[in-house]
Amino acid sequence: MKKILFAGTFFLSAWAFSQFNVKIAVPSYLVDSDIYLYGFNGSKDILFAKGKAGSTNAVVKVDKRYTGMMRAFFPKANGSVNLISENKDISFALDLDSGNRISNIVFADEANQLFSNQVETQRKQELILPALIQIKDFYKPTEGFYKSLDQEINTLSKKDNSQYASHPFIEFYQNSQKFVSQDKIADVKTDDFINYFTKSSEYLETSGLMKPILINYLNISKSNVEGGVDQLLAAVNVETPRGQTVLSELIDIFNSYNMVKLKEKYLKEGNNLKCTITDRLATTLKSNNNTEVGAKIPNNTFANAIHSKYKSLYDVKASKKIVVFWSSTCSHCEAELPKLLEKYEQLKAQNIEVVAFSLDSNLDEYKAKANVYPWISASEGKGWYSSYGETYNVNATPTYFIIDSDNKILSKPDHVGDVLSFLKVN
Template sequence: MKKILYVSSILLSAYAFPQFSVNVQIPSYLSDSDIYLYGFNGSKEILYSKAKISNNKAVFKVDKKYVGMMRAFFQKTNSSVNMVSENKNIDFKVELDSKNKFSNVTFNDQTNQLFSNDVEQQKKKELILPALIQIKDYYKPSENFYISLESEISLLSKDDQAMYEAHPFLDFYNKNQKFSVQEKATELKPQDYIDFYSKSGEYLETSLILKPSLINYLNVSKSNVEGGVDKLLEAVNLETPRGQTILSELIDIFNTYNMDKLKQKYLSEGNNLKCTINDRLASTLKSNNNTEIGAKMPNNTFVNAIHTKAKSLYDIKSSKKIVVFWSSTCSHCEAELPKLLEKYDKLKAQNIEIVGLSLDSNLDEFKSKANIYPWVSDSEGKGWYSSYGDTYNISATPTYFVLDADNKIISKPNHVADVLDYLKVN
């Protein structure tokens, strides 16, 4: 019995302590900021930890194994830092300029030093190397500048795979970047992509390569996109987690680019699956089904509302509601929302209310802009990390919904002119 208890205590200890931590030295300006750490499942960000801040140090504790790309989001500055996790401790320092914008990020752990250096080298390869090769032709081999150019060209042309031997995720990331780089997409054939998706190991979903590579795959399959998607989904098998994650990504891409026919086809395939559905696909299906014409729009509880005493979207009673997702930094919103303002009195006369849900990260900027408009406005102050994206399938601003008195979606106009035309307001 004592031996069993001893083993149990070891197991409890394993669960009680984190797998690894992320430690960030921050300037005092960020000491009162909410800072979040996200991992990835395809392009979907998964919240792993919220930082505990003390003495200008933010510490994230991660209690489960994770290998892949991660992102720290600093809400006060609406800024992010990408990093690589090998399920080991990560340590970096953030510096701000005089305007409190990120000026420098310095990593102290070996993995992210290697990753940062590699990113910098890749930029130089793409932007500087071709120019250096051209410039070299204007100098004689005996000249010192020619010799310096040769040295730099040799350094930038070097591809030392040996340095990745102890870093399998970085090795995967480095070798497969070609699938996500648009300029290299035309060098690959559709079958190259299919082989990549069907044969890649566990790192694909956490690499941030999946979504951009799928966009490139659709581009190289443009002569028959639907046929290309069908062939891809057959190869990856929709009854597997990999196949379902790829289906989810494709539905999101079709939604973003208004490819409605393809979106509806593959949304139906997802809804008709009889096997166990993974969380990634389940989330995509739910957010799309929640916002189809005829569906009752999910309620939203207000947290920073202005121009109303209502506590939620459902509390606002009107014959119709226009729900618009916007932000104070969105140029299209700047162009379109004043046109709603011009017709606001006519809308109110028909008992039509407007509710603006903002994807701002700075609440002061939100309130400054929202106070220009007389309608109900609210924001969670979390930017694109707001719950609106997942709940209402929002991928761009402005996005409009028209609801009836029972909060059922009766129209999803693309632009403000479509909103006014649908409601016959001129």
């Protein structure tokens, strides 16, 4: 008995303190800049570690066990690097182009070399292989170019799954592609999807594939989407962690695509659950419930504020407030915000204030653009990794809320014209 307890204690201790490092060779432009390392829970990014490139050889330490897709985010370069973790050290180097955007990544660890080669091969199989097969018909077998084409076609057509034997996550990712690829999806049946969601390992949650696969499932169920969703949720059981992650993803999808009735139905189902709620579903329920018309909008302490004497959203005193989420690189924002600017003095005269939260990752770009507008602006400088998306259920820019003096949501207009119309500003 003592031996078993000792072994179990040793295992738990090793599990709790196991960690890995992500080693990154960065160009001089990124020295002294932040690096954020995210994992996945469904389509939600989970911050695993934060580091700083103190020199051209940066190390981000991870103190949690994790196998799955990861993303290293570099705010200063306004870009990310996709990688996989097998709970082992990861190493890569990145280059920037003339605009200081990420242009090239070279991995040094075996798992990510294999994975990046697999992704590149798959891309060639989907985009280049069909063209090569057609081009080959224009050449004779005796010609050198024919032989080169034939060799490349044979290389791209081969499938060697033995190389994934010691990399189970890559094997899972590869086997999941038939549910993702638009070329293969026509051959996949409803029952195949349901079996995939009910029988897949925990790698499904960390693969980053759940959302695109769910969207494909909804597409093949388009003749009866609601029936398809009910069938899937019954199979995965919404009282289980897997079922709650699927439910959470579906609510987010319906919200993103403005499928209001379906969102309301399954949001209600989530709110009515009597079992233990996972953090993943609880976050989705909270962000939706807190941003419904009639709810009190969550407060926010301003970061990198411009044109503001206030410290938070609630501190701003006005009869009404227009809260807008935007970005300096958003073309729709470029088209809509000037129209709001035209009416700003009229809005101020009616004691209506504008508070704009930017989803920029480059603070210099944010400040340059925000200074053009006279209203209050703030930005965390983390792009779509900002807290704004989760807190305020923001899926696109611009997103508008109109709130009253008590910070209750009066309306969620789709466009600036709807904002002005609701406020009766001509």
